[in-house]
Amino acid sequence: MRIASISFAIATLLLASCSESLSPYTSAVQRNGNFSEEQVRQIQFYISDDIILQRDLSAASTTISGGTVKMVNGREVEEVVIPAGTPGVVVGGAGSILHVSFDASGQFLRFGPNPGAGGKYTVMAYDWQGSVGYVMYGDQQFKLVPYGQYAHLLLDMERYDQVTKSTKEVSGRTLSP
Numbered sequence: 001m002r003i004a005s006i007s008f009a010i011a012t013l014l015l016a017s018c019s020e021s022l023s024p025y026t027s028a029v030q031r032n033g034n035f036s037e038e039q040v041r042q043i044q045f046y047i048s049d050d051i052i053l054q055r056d057l058s059a060a061s062t063t064i065s066g067g068t069v070k071m072v073n074g075r076e077v078e079e080v081v082i083p084a085g086t087p088g089v090v091v092g093g094a095g096s097i098l099h100v101s102f103d104a105s106g107q108f109l110r111f112g113p114n115p116g117a118g119g120k121y122t123v124m125a126y127d128w129q130g131s132v133g134y135v136m137y138g139d140q141q142f143k144l145v146p147y148g149q150y151a152h153l154l155l156d157m158e159r160y161d162q163v164t165k166s167t168k169e170v171s172g173r174t175l176s177p
Contacts, residue, residue: 027119053142107138
């Protein structure tokens with residue numbers, strides 16, 4: 001637990017020191033930017049909080065999705081950790097849902113606007129049981145460890161402002177005689 005606390009503190013400091021202009025990606029930012037699918041794919045996103053995914057392994061489980069195998073309460077589980085500040089890119093999506101990949105394998109998590117979180121793009125689980133969400137990562141079902149539901153996408157607002165500000169001055173138009 002102490003190592004997790006220290007890791008969280010270090011990740012928070014690194015995230016804060018990397019760029020003071022990281023801001024939540026929200027439905028309002030998407031709407032104001034009027035981003036096309038191609039433009040969204042060119043935005044460098046970051047994750048706000050640690051995301052820990054776990055799934056129980058059984059004798060029948062033969063594939064590991066890219067995480068580490070460890071013992072939790074006497075059970076063998078695969079655990080995938082995405083630390084706060086990890087960069088990610090959009091690899092797909094549908095409507096307002098973005099598929100964001102944080103590793104080279106292309107596996108992704110789904111993010112979408114959460115009205116209960118001010119429109120921030122948070123991890124989208126297909127099922128919730130209390131504070132535990134169930135998500136697909138690759139072709140495997142994982143449990144989103146509690147408090148992971150608060151993880152949301154961040155973007156560098158300075159770079160966002162550079163992309164969205166394009167000024168065109170027009171000279172006017174007169175009637176032809």
